[in-house]
Amino acid sequence: MQGNKSRDTSPELAVRRLLHAAGLRYRVDYRPEPSLRRTADIVFTKQRVAVFIDGCYWHACPEHRTVARANATYWSEKLARNVARDIDTSTRLKDAGWTVLRFWEHEDPESVAATVVTAVRGQDPTEGNLR
Template structure:
Protein backbone atom coordinates (compact mmCIF):
# COMPACT_ATOMS: atom_id res chain seq x y z
CA UNK A 1 0.00 0.00 0.00
CA UNK A 2 1.43 3.37 -0.92
CA UNK A 3 1.67 6.21 1.53
CA UNK A 4 -0.04 9.52 0.70
CA UNK A 5 3.26 11.42 0.46
CA UNK A 6 4.56 8.90 -2.08
CA UNK A 7 1.76 9.09 -4.64
CA UNK A 8 1.61 11.68 -7.39
CA UNK A 9 2.78 12.44 -10.88
CA UNK A 10 2.65 10.48 -14.12
CA UNK A 11 4.40 7.37 -12.80
CA UNK A 12 2.15 7.27 -9.74
CA UNK A 13 5.04 8.23 -7.48
CA UNK A 14 6.80 11.44 -6.56
CA UNK A 15 9.62 11.58 -4.06
CA UNK A 16 8.65 13.25 -0.80
CA UNK A 17 10.11 16.73 -0.39
CA UNK A 18 13.83 16.52 0.38
CA UNK A 19 14.10 12.86 -0.66
CA UNK A 20 17.12 11.67 -2.63
CA UNK A 21 15.39 8.53 -3.90
CA UNK A 22 15.31 8.09 -7.65
CA UNK A 23 12.30 5.75 -7.57
CA UNK A 24 9.73 4.29 -5.21
CA UNK A 25 11.53 0.93 -5.31
CA UNK A 26 14.85 2.54 -4.40
CA UNK A 27 13.23 4.43 -1.57
CA UNK A 28 11.67 1.23 -0.14
CA UNK A 29 14.96 -0.61 -0.50
CA UNK A 30 16.98 2.10 1.23
CA UNK A 31 14.45 2.50 4.05
CA UNK A 32 14.71 -1.25 4.65
CA UNK A 33 18.46 -1.15 5.32
CA UNK A 34 19.27 -1.87 8.94
CA UNK A 35 21.62 0.29 10.97
CA UNK A 36 22.14 -2.47 13.56
CA UNK A 37 21.50 -6.18 14.09
CA UNK A 38 22.65 -7.09 10.58
CA UNK A 39 23.39 -10.76 9.84
CA UNK A 40 27.19 -10.28 10.00
CA UNK A 41 26.89 -8.41 13.33
CA UNK A 42 24.62 -11.03 14.87
CA UNK A 43 26.89 -13.87 13.70
CA UNK A 44 29.89 -12.14 15.28
CA UNK A 45 28.00 -11.41 18.50
CA UNK A 46 26.91 -15.04 18.86
CA UNK A 47 30.49 -16.29 18.55
CA UNK A 48 31.91 -13.67 20.90
CA UNK A 49 29.17 -14.39 23.45
CA UNK A 50 29.80 -18.15 23.14
CA UNK A 51 33.46 -17.42 23.93
CA UNK A 52 32.32 -16.00 27.27
CA UNK A 53 32.66 -12.28 26.56
CA UNK A 54 29.95 -9.79 27.42
CA UNK A 55 29.50 -6.49 25.64
CA UNK A 56 27.20 -3.60 24.86
CA UNK A 57 25.46 -3.42 21.49
CA UNK A 58 25.18 -0.19 19.46
CA UNK A 59 26.67 1.89 22.27
CA UNK A 60 28.63 5.14 22.25
CA UNK A 61 32.27 4.66 23.18
CA UNK A 62 32.71 8.35 24.07
CA UNK A 63 29.81 10.28 25.60
CA UNK A 64 30.16 13.36 23.38
CA UNK A 65 30.70 11.43 20.16
CA UNK A 66 27.56 10.86 18.05
CA UNK A 67 28.77 7.48 16.79
CA UNK A 68 28.12 4.00 18.05
CA UNK A 69 30.19 0.84 17.98
CA UNK A 70 28.56 -2.44 16.98
CA UNK A 71 30.09 -4.19 20.02
CA UNK A 72 31.55 -2.27 22.91
CA UNK A 73 33.71 -3.57 25.73
CA UNK A 74 33.77 -0.44 27.87
CA UNK A 75 35.85 -1.64 30.87
CA UNK A 76 38.77 -2.62 28.61
CA UNK A 77 38.13 0.09 26.00
CA UNK A 78 37.63 -2.06 22.92
CA UNK A 79 35.26 -0.89 20.18
CA UNK A 80 34.25 -3.28 17.37
CA UNK A 81 32.74 -2.19 14.07
CA UNK A 82 31.31 -4.45 11.34
CA UNK A 83 31.33 -2.36 8.18
CA UNK A 84 29.01 -3.07 5.29
CA UNK A 85 30.77 -3.42 1.94
CA UNK A 86 28.49 -0.94 0.19
CA UNK A 87 28.11 1.70 2.89
CA UNK A 88 31.78 1.84 3.85
CA UNK A 89 33.35 1.41 0.39
CA UNK A 90 34.93 -2.03 0.59
CA UNK A 91 37.90 -2.14 -1.80
CA UNK A 92 36.92 -5.69 -2.87
CA UNK A 93 33.14 -5.43 -3.25
CA UNK A 94 31.98 -1.82 -3.54
CA UNK A 95 30.47 -0.94 -6.90
CA UNK A 96 29.37 2.64 -7.47
CA UNK A 97 25.68 2.73 -8.45
CA UNK A 98 24.94 3.87 -11.99
CA UNK A 99 22.00 5.98 -10.82
CA UNK A 100 23.08 9.26 -9.24
CA UNK A 101 26.80 8.33 -9.04
CA UNK A 102 27.96 11.75 -7.85
CA UNK A 103 25.69 11.55 -4.81
CA UNK A 104 26.83 8.03 -3.94
CA UNK A 105 30.51 8.75 -4.48
CA UNK A 106 30.36 11.65 -2.01
CA UNK A 107 28.14 9.71 0.41
CA UNK A 108 30.51 6.72 0.60
CA UNK A 109 33.59 8.98 0.74
CA UNK A 110 31.96 10.83 3.64
CA UNK A 111 31.28 7.56 5.45
CA UNK A 112 34.91 6.51 4.97
CA UNK A 113 36.18 9.88 6.28
CA UNK A 114 33.88 9.53 9.30
CA UNK A 115 35.20 5.99 9.94
CA UNK A 116 38.81 7.22 9.90
CA UNK A 117 37.91 10.15 12.18
CA UNK A 118 36.18 7.76 14.58
CA UNK A 119 39.22 5.48 14.64
CA UNK A 120 41.56 8.40 15.33
CA UNK A 121 39.42 9.90 18.09
CA UNK A 122 38.96 6.57 19.84
CA UNK A 123 42.66 5.66 19.60
CA UNK A 124 43.63 9.06 21.00
CA UNK A 125 41.28 8.35 23.93
CA UNK A 126 43.02 5.02 24.59
CA UNK A 127 40.62 2.65 22.83
CA UNK A 128 41.48 -0.39 20.74
CA UNK A 129 39.45 -0.17 17.53
CA UNK A 130 38.69 -3.38 15.64
CA UNK A 131 37.05 -3.08 12.21
CA UNK A 132 35.80 -5.94 10.08
CA UNK A 133 34.09 -6.12 6.68
CA UNK A 134 30.71 -7.83 6.49
CA UNK A 135 32.16 -10.43 4.09
CA UNK A 136 34.88 -11.59 6.49
CA UNK A 137 34.59 -14.97 8.21
CA UNK A 138 32.73 -14.44 11.51
CA UNK A 139 34.85 -17.07 13.29
CA UNK A 140 38.14 -15.34 12.46
CA UNK A 141 36.65 -11.96 13.40
CA UNK A 142 35.43 -13.38 16.72
CA UNK A 143 38.89 -14.84 17.37
CA UNK A 144 40.43 -11.40 16.77
CA UNK A 145 37.92 -9.79 19.15
CA UNK A 146 38.59 -12.38 21.86
CA UNK A 147 42.33 -11.90 21.41
CA UNK A 148 42.04 -8.10 21.56
CA UNK A 149 39.80 -8.08 24.63
CA UNK A 150 41.96 -10.67 26.41
CA UNK A 151 45.11 -8.66 25.71
CA UNK A 152 43.50 -5.50 27.07
CA UNK A 153 42.30 -7.36 30.20
CA UNK A 154 45.81 -8.69 30.79
CA UNK A 155 47.23 -5.20 30.26
CA UNK A 156 44.88 -3.75 32.87
CA UNK A 157 45.57 -6.55 35.35
CA UNK A 158 49.35 -6.08 35.11
CA UNK A 159 50.71 -3.92 37.96
CA UNK A 160 52.15 -0.64 36.73
CA UNK A 161 55.66 0.17 37.86
CA UNK A 162 55.41 3.92 37.32
CA UNK A 163 52.91 4.42 40.16
Protein backbone atom coordinates (compact mmCIF):
# COMPACT_ATOMS: atom_id res chain seq x y z
CA MET A 1 0.00 0.00 0.00
CA GLN A 2 2.98 2.32 0.37
CA GLY A 3 3.23 2.53 -3.40
CA ASN A 4 -0.25 4.06 -3.72
CA LYS A 5 -0.14 7.81 -4.10
CA SER A 6 -2.31 9.91 -1.83
CA ARG A 7 -1.68 13.08 -3.82
CA ASP A 8 -0.60 14.11 -7.30
CA THR A 9 -2.54 11.31 -9.00
CA SER A 10 -3.11 11.57 -12.75
CA PRO A 11 -6.79 12.60 -12.47
CA GLU A 12 -5.94 15.17 -9.81
CA LEU A 13 -3.09 16.64 -11.87
CA ALA A 14 -5.32 16.89 -14.95
CA VAL A 15 -7.95 18.85 -13.01
CA ARG A 16 -5.33 21.06 -11.34
CA ARG A 17 -3.79 21.96 -14.71
CA LEU A 18 -7.19 23.05 -16.01
CA LEU A 19 -7.95 25.06 -12.86
CA HIS A 20 -4.59 26.79 -13.04
CA ALA A 21 -5.14 27.57 -16.74
CA ALA A 22 -8.48 29.13 -15.75
CA GLY A 23 -6.59 31.52 -13.50
CA LEU A 24 -7.48 29.91 -10.17
CA ARG A 25 -4.96 29.45 -7.38
CA TYR A 26 -5.44 26.85 -4.68
CA ARG A 27 -3.81 24.75 -2.00
CA VAL A 28 -2.98 21.09 -2.61
CA ASP A 29 -3.40 18.27 -0.08
CA TYR A 30 -4.52 20.74 2.57
CA ARG A 31 -6.61 20.57 5.73
CA PRO A 32 -9.65 22.80 5.20
CA GLU A 33 -10.35 22.80 8.93
CA PRO A 34 -7.26 22.55 11.16
CA SER A 35 -9.29 20.75 13.83
CA LEU A 36 -10.30 18.04 11.33
CA ARG A 37 -7.45 15.62 10.71
CA ARG A 38 -8.33 15.10 7.05
CA THR A 39 -7.05 16.71 3.90
CA ALA A 40 -8.80 17.69 0.70
CA ASP A 41 -7.12 17.28 -2.69
CA ILE A 42 -7.69 20.90 -3.76
CA VAL A 43 -8.71 23.70 -1.40
CA PHE A 44 -9.77 27.27 -2.09
CA THR A 45 -9.39 28.83 1.35
CA LYS A 46 -10.96 32.25 0.75
CA GLN A 47 -13.98 30.84 -1.06
CA ARG A 48 -14.20 27.88 1.38
CA VAL A 49 -14.40 25.24 -1.34
CA ALA A 50 -12.92 21.78 -0.73
CA VAL A 51 -12.50 19.43 -3.70
CA PHE A 52 -11.99 15.68 -3.40
CA ILE A 53 -11.10 13.48 -6.36
CA ASP A 54 -11.74 9.98 -5.06
CA GLY A 55 -10.12 6.86 -6.45
CA CYS A 56 -12.60 4.29 -7.68
CA TYR A 57 -11.07 1.39 -5.75
CA TRP A 58 -10.29 3.12 -2.47
CA HIS A 59 -13.64 4.88 -2.19
CA ALA A 60 -15.84 2.06 -3.55
CA CYS A 61 -17.10 3.59 -6.78
CA PRO A 62 -20.46 2.04 -7.66
CA GLU A 63 -19.44 1.77 -11.34
CA HIS A 64 -15.91 0.39 -10.96
CA ARG A 65 -16.01 -1.39 -7.62
CA THR A 66 -14.12 -4.68 -7.45
CA VAL A 67 -14.14 -7.40 -4.85
CA ALA A 68 -10.80 -8.48 -3.42
CA ARG A 69 -9.96 -12.14 -3.85
CA ALA A 70 -7.49 -12.35 -0.99
CA ASN A 71 -8.49 -11.11 2.45
CA ALA A 72 -11.97 -10.24 1.16
CA THR A 73 -13.38 -9.55 4.63
CA TYR A 74 -10.59 -7.15 5.55
CA TRP A 75 -10.87 -5.21 2.29
CA SER A 76 -14.65 -4.95 2.29
CA GLU A 77 -14.53 -3.59 5.86
CA LYS A 78 -11.67 -1.23 4.95
CA LEU A 79 -13.55 0.21 1.98
CA ALA A 80 -16.73 0.56 4.03
CA ARG A 81 -14.75 2.56 6.62
CA ASN A 82 -13.37 4.75 3.83
CA VAL A 83 -16.87 5.49 2.53
CA ALA A 84 -18.12 6.25 6.05
CA ARG A 85 -15.16 8.57 6.63
CA ASP A 86 -15.89 10.36 3.33
CA ILE A 87 -19.48 10.97 4.39
CA ASP A 88 -18.36 12.15 7.84
CA THR A 89 -15.75 14.49 6.33
CA SER A 90 -18.27 16.03 3.91
CA THR A 91 -20.83 16.50 6.67
CA ARG A 92 -18.37 18.09 9.07
CA LEU A 93 -16.99 20.45 6.44
CA LYS A 94 -20.49 21.50 5.32
CA ASP A 95 -21.43 22.14 8.95
CA ALA A 96 -18.35 24.38 9.21
CA GLY A 97 -19.50 26.43 6.20
CA TRP A 98 -17.50 24.78 3.41
CA THR A 99 -18.72 23.85 -0.05
CA VAL A 100 -17.66 20.24 -0.59
CA LEU A 101 -17.27 18.87 -4.11
CA ARG A 102 -16.54 15.16 -4.61
CA PHE A 103 -15.69 13.57 -7.92
CA TRP A 104 -14.61 10.12 -9.06
CA GLU A 105 -11.24 9.63 -10.71
CA HIS A 106 -12.95 8.39 -13.91
CA GLU A 107 -14.93 11.61 -14.43
CA ASP A 108 -13.94 13.90 -17.28
CA PRO A 109 -11.35 16.41 -15.98
CA GLU A 110 -12.82 19.22 -18.08
CA SER A 111 -16.31 18.84 -16.62
CA VAL A 112 -14.85 18.49 -13.11
CA ALA A 113 -12.80 21.67 -13.59
CA ALA A 114 -15.82 23.53 -15.01
CA THR A 115 -17.88 22.62 -11.94
CA VAL A 116 -15.08 23.70 -9.60
CA VAL A 117 -14.62 27.01 -11.45
CA THR A 118 -18.36 27.66 -11.15
CA ALA A 119 -18.26 26.97 -7.40
CA VAL A 120 -15.21 29.10 -6.76
CA ARG A 121 -16.55 32.03 -8.74
CA GLY A 122 -19.74 32.13 -6.73
CA GLN A 123 -22.45 30.08 -8.38
CA ASP A 124 -23.93 27.00 -6.64
CA PRO A 125 -22.69 23.88 -8.48
CA THR A 126 -23.29 21.43 -5.66
CA GLU A 127 -26.52 20.03 -7.02
CA GLY A 128 -25.71 16.60 -8.38
CA ASN A 129 -22.06 16.42 -7.27
CA LEU A 130 -22.53 15.34 -3.70
CA ARG A 131 -22.52 11.73 -2.70
